[in-house]
Amino acid sequence: MRYRTRLYIDLNILAQNVDKLRSLCPNNKILFMVKGDAYGHGMTQVVRFANTKLKVKEFGCATLGEARHLREELSDLQFEIYVFSDTNLEFQSCTDYYLNRRIIPVISNFEDLDFFLGESDFAHFPLCLKFNTGMNRLGIEFKDIDKVINRLKANKRDSIHHLFTHFGQSSDDIAEGGAVWNQYHEFQEIKRKLVDADITVKRSSASNSGAIEQGFGLDETHIRPGLMLYGPTALNPEVRTKSMWTGKVISRLETYVINSFAVEKGEPVGYGGVPCPNKGTMALIAIGYGDGLSGRMRFPTLTHKGKEGRIFGRVNMDMTQVYFENIEHFDLNPQEHFVIWGHEQEDILRFSDQTGATPYEVFCHLTPRVPRIYSLE
């Protein structure tokens, strides 16, 4: 158990983010992506809150294991769960989970489609299809749309519960004629072909955070935000001014100062004895790579009591040095609170830009050793 190194999660901010998103996209329902343990924030607590308090009814996972976990932990709640990639549909034990727990697999290839259509147990189960429109990762190809239609007709399926595609470059500027724009046009073409073949598309979605923030791909029943609901923009630094997103970060990563001391120019510090380039103050904080700070990250700056320091020397498993270069007599008390990132987007974006890890990675790197503490202040 740890008391002062923790990820503090303010669910009120999640509520505000959902409100903001709903006013940006009043015509779209939210399919909230909670894979990766809700981007490191604790899937069970996030889904419970979003479902009961914010009336979000649909959630997206990557794996069947994540979806099972949600069903088991939240058996008192009613919501839909989609499994997007690691479906394992063809294993009998997994098939049973889908059927008995109403977990909806997203089908992205012909093997799974044939299996699904061939299983009589799935005859009345929601059919969800994902098309590859140019991201080239997962999904049925546009050129195979007639094959899909033939398969559906042969199996007397006249509707698709939810039709998906996923954008590969929505963190960049979405320009007319560009990659995302072309993907979306292909998606429209797929929908048109299905409708022309008298197959009803009940739900559809394409837009993840980067697209939503640019107001793109909203002519669908749903949107599929992940990162933005946890706070940060998904846009790359060069195009962030294009973002309409004003959400706040739902988490604050806190630790405390274990020790602090003055350093001289050339003084070796920590493992490997990395020499200080100048005199200053060194703070040792109680968080390390065992918590998810990586020694491979480029070193970020951290601001404490209005002064800028930077992570210095080797990150340890349990501790990290923060170097306040040329700042002497810095009034740092052992035991005092130290915030790595707070609720302003700028904090985590700076951390992520400086370390070279995306905000997705920064969140997901946090290990279970960091307690997640939830608050509704």
Ligand SMILES: Cc1ncc(COP(=O)(O)O)c(C=O)c1O
């Ligand atoms: C299929 C799918 N939809 C939506 C999202 C959400 O993306 P983001 O977190 O960028 O909003 C993801 C995440 O990678 C995804 O894989």
